[in-house]
Amino acid sequence: MSRLAAEKIEPQATVYRLAPKFKYVGIACVLLFSVFGGWSVYVAYFNVDGSFSRPILAATISGVFWSCWVLLGCWLIAYDIRYRLFVSIDSLKQQGILFNKTIALRTVDQATWRRFPGRGSVRLSGADGKISVDLGNFRPEAREKLITFLRTELPEGKQVGWSKFRQQFADTSQRRAKAKRVTSLLLVFFALHSVFFLALWCLNYGNEYLMFAAINAAMVGYMYSKARRRNADQPEAEQVSK
Structure with a gap:
């Protein structure tokens, strides 16, 4: 299941x-x-x-x-x-491999929206300590749901960096087109390298080139499947709400 x-x-x-x-x-x-x-x-x-x-x-x-x-x-x-992020109306609990962290939303002094890594992150800090959540670790629909929840439940005055965060990750048609071009270039790059290393192996230059060819072929498969998932999840409007 x-x-x-x-x-x-x-x-x-x-x-x-x-x-x-x-x-x-x-x-x-x-x-x-x-x-x-x-x-x-x-x-x-x-x-x-x-x-x-x-x-x-x-x-x-x-x-x-x-x-x-x-x-x-x-x-x-x-x-x-192991990883879980438990979100309730009054707290967040982050469960990792080696540690657990919990922070009550009422004790949050500052929520910092950051444009790194990947798809951005948010750091909550307050009397209970700090919790950093990498938003790129979740599926697109879960990511947007979490962003909407935090934007709604935390006071506007305690949120820092939202404007730049929203501007960078707004899902515009230009950004989608750029992402498709980058993905296409990477697919060609890894495919050509896979063929090149396979040719070297066939010419008896060494068994290590078969390994390099397999790694590049695996990257082609990964990039292709990622592009298909992105297209399947692609919304018609901006994903990051105001």
Whole structure:
């Protein structure tokens, strides 16, 4: 059963879950780098082509290197499973892998709308501490719902940087056209690199070029699926409300 971006857990609260990109990237990292790492360790340890003067050392270094990338994938999967943002009429609770943070809305002294990273973020600070929420971590509909809630529930005088935030992320036709052009260029870039590295592998320049070709091909698939999701979720009007 597919997960909802934001679902009711009780009458007074809503829980926001991460967009599936973290899960997909994490799974891809674990699978891809496990294969590359296993193959690299095998080739180095058994010195298949006779090019390693110290096979055990080479296998160890290779294993440690690729294991770091596998662990990164595991972290992303754990982050996707664990992360929750609980939003109620009087508080926000952020649940992470290693920590939880809660802030009461009535104690918020300042809400700072920031234009970084990616799709922007908001930082709430007050007597209970600080909470930073990366708005790009959620699906578009959940992101807009959260923005609308905070804009409505927090006093205007306590909100900083909203005008610049709204101006940067207003979903105009010009911005959509620019995003499509950038995506198209990236698709061509990764596709050409994938073909180039595959050709080098076919010409026996080294097995590592097959890995590079696979990585670029994976990026092509990711960018294409991301573009399709963006087109499917594309609204007709501005997404960021005044």
